[in-house]
Amino acid sequence: MKDKNVKQEDGKKLDTTKQDKETTDEKASRLRKSSLKVKEKKKTLIPNREDKTKERTAKEKKDTKKTEEKRRTEENKEKGKIPKAVRETNPKTTPSNQEKSTSSILPKKISNLGWVNRSCVNDQAVKNRVQDLLSSRLIHADHQVEWLARSIQCIDLTTLAGDDCPSNVARLCSKAAHPLSDDLTRALQIKHGLLTTGAVCVYPARVADAVLGLERLGANIPVASVATGFPTGQTSLKIRLEEIEFAVANGAKEIDIVINRELALSQNWGELYNELVEMRKACGESHMKSILAVGELCTLTNIYKASLVAMMAGSDFIKTSTGKETVNATLPIGLVMCRAIRAYNRKTGFKVGFKPAGGIRTSKDVLQWMTLMKEELGDNYLTPDLFRIGASALLNDIERNLANYATGGYFLAEEMPMA
DSSP states (O other): OHHHHHHHHHHHHHHHHHHHHHHHHHHHHHHHHHHHHHHHHHHHSOOOHHHHHHHHHHHHHHHHHHHHHHHHHHHHHTTTTOOOHHHHOOTTOOOHHHHHHHHHHSSSOOHHHHHHHHHOOOOHHHHHHHHHHHHHOHHHHHGGHHHOOOOOTTTEEEOTTTTOHHHHHHHHHHHOOOOSSSHHHHHHTTTTTOOOSSSSEOGGGHHHHHHHHHHHTOOOOOOOOOSSSSSOOOOOOOOHHHHHHHHHHTTTTTEEEEEEEEHHHTTHHHHHHHHHHHHHHHHSSEEEEOOOGGGGGSSSHHHHHHHHHHHTTTSSSOOOOSSSSSOOOOOOHHHHHHHHHHHEEEEEOOOOOOOBBOOOSHHHHHHHHHHHOOOOOOOOGSSSTBBOEEEESSSHHHHHHHHHHHHSSOGGGSSOOOO
């Protein structure tokens, strides 16, 4: 019995040992499984270095691709094209209306804006050059008569007064067609009717009167008109363009426009260029003279940059001032503008004319300006095609000096015919 009981107890012990062993194995497998899960979770939460490198490379590639697409889009905009991506995302843009939508969406850009921004003027060098011209480049007294007679052909005879009326304009046209008296032309051996002024310049409202007055005289002299809110230009672009169109419709062959000084002073050359391009279109076949109003541009560098922008926009002439500013045409300013004309001609091959205006009242003044043109731009710039002088009282002084030379006497300004 004892042996039997011992065997039973031993069997029980073996069974419990087996059960304990099984429970231990189950625990171990559970622990292994849980550790594997933890490892997998860690892998998902904390990627290894290789995964990090792969993700970083993919992100860099994506950023590079975006940058490249943005660059291509900007290039296409500058060229005036709508990129493919824009065409696909914009169903309204079809090949038929693509050109129209491009012109309305994309802004116009000045092609050589970098050239404008890089430009700089050495003020002291300008002063030194002007002093050299005044001291060493003098016209001999024996040749001054010929120079003064030639200068008459370059004058834009101007009336811009508040009391202008048809009779004033008619008198101005008569003076432009016959700038010198018959006695003086005979004394100087100038053929009658051969010498006339370069143009007659009036307000837009007086253009029709000037055209009629010149037709009655049978004079082939162009009529010039100021426009675009002269002299300040403080009107909307729409009104300025309408004023140009009005002057052209009434017979003006030359339009003297004023630039927006606010855009020039704020260095917004692109917007200024766009405005001048629109004005150039409104002028049609008429010549456009851009008035820079140099007395309000503050620095010689601004004057140089504004000159370049005006020429790039299609101006036939660049003009110093309206004559209404405190500072008008001075030789240093004229030198800077002549250098801009020369630089533009060398870069593009186009010749742009120059017109100083305001403060030129005496024969001495006009001889200095003509000397500047000859020295800086050559003899071609002493003709009315490329050189004009805006003046109202200058012709009277030139006629007086020519009369003094021809008769050997001395005439007062009051004794000369009215201009």
